[in-house]
Amino acid sequence: MSGILTKLWTALRGAANEAGEAAVDANATRILDQEIRDADRELRDARIALSEMMGKQSVEQNHLAEKRAKLEEYAGYIRQTLAKQKQAQSAGRSAEATQSAALAQEIAAKYAEQEALVKASENVIAEYGKNVDVLKQKIAAGEAAIRTLKQRADTVKAKQHVIKASAAVAAASSGTDTHARSALDSLERIERRQEESLAQMDAANKLAAESSGEALEERLRKAGIIPGASAASDVLARFENEAASAPSPPAGEARR
Numbered sequence: 001m002s003g004i005l006t007k008l009w010t011a012l013r014g015a016a017n018e019a020g021e022a023a024v025d026a027n028a029t030r031i032l033d034q035e036i037r038d039a040d041r042e043l044r045d046a047r048i049a050l051s052e053m054m055g056k057q058s059v060e061q062n063h064l065a066e067k068r069a070k071l072e073e074y075a076g077y078i079r080q081t082l083a084k085q086k087q088a089q090s091a092g093r094s095a096e097a098t099q100s101a102a103l104a105q106e107i108a109a110k111y112a113e114q115e116a117l118v119k120a121s122e123n124v125i126a127e128y129g130k131n132v133d134v135l136k137q138k139i140a141a142g143e144a145a146i147r148t149l150k151q152r153a154d155t156v157k158a159k160q161h162v163i164k165a166s167a168a169v170a171a172a173s174s175g176t177d178t179h180a181r182s183a184l185d186s187l188e189r190i191e192r193r194q195e196e197s198l199a200q201m202d203a204a205n206k207l208a209a210e211s212s213g214e215a216l217e218e219r220l221r222k223a224g225i226i227p228g229a230s231a232a233s234d235v236l237a238r239f240e241n242e243a244a245s246a247p248s249p250p251a252g253e254a255r256r
Helices: 002-026 028-091 094-174 178-212 214-223 232-245 251-255
Strands: none
Touching: 028 094
16 A cells, blocks of 8 residues: 555656646746846846945055054154163163153054054955955856856747747648638638529529520520521611612602
């Protein structure tokens, strides 16, 4: 029993896969268009991310310039303090020299802190630079891929239109189109009925002529047994013959 259920389940999964593949094939063009739109949207998101990253890099570069300026300021203070310490030592002012040394030590600590901030900022900017370069390369590759994809999609759509048009023409010419075949059958039935009606009318006319005797008289007239209707030339010839055979009137009567 379990084997039968397993086979039934396998059959159902196979039918589902076939139905899914058929749906994908039937909507392949629509799916392709949507996938291209999704790729365009992701590419726009990548451009936005690139612009944001470049903006942060620019802000960090401004901060770095400020930090370096502060670092140079501390360096100047250290040099000035050390110079005062040296002068105090040369003059034998040990207290002043000690004070200048402590101040120089304090400024050096500030310098060390600022130098660490400068290095950290430089590292951040370098990391931004790497990410910007990588993202630019990926965007350029994505744009090229989408252009190629759109061109191929246009070619596929054009081929699909040609295939559909060719199929429609083939269906019409071969008579496989149901509507065209049905219309042609109806037209042929009407023409046959018209021919039958005309033939019936002709047969009825012939039967009517034969029953009234007109057909027999027509055949006798064609055979020359029954004289036909006199034409105008025959009537005129009869009158001319009658005039020629009539006696001439006396001369006196002719003068009167």
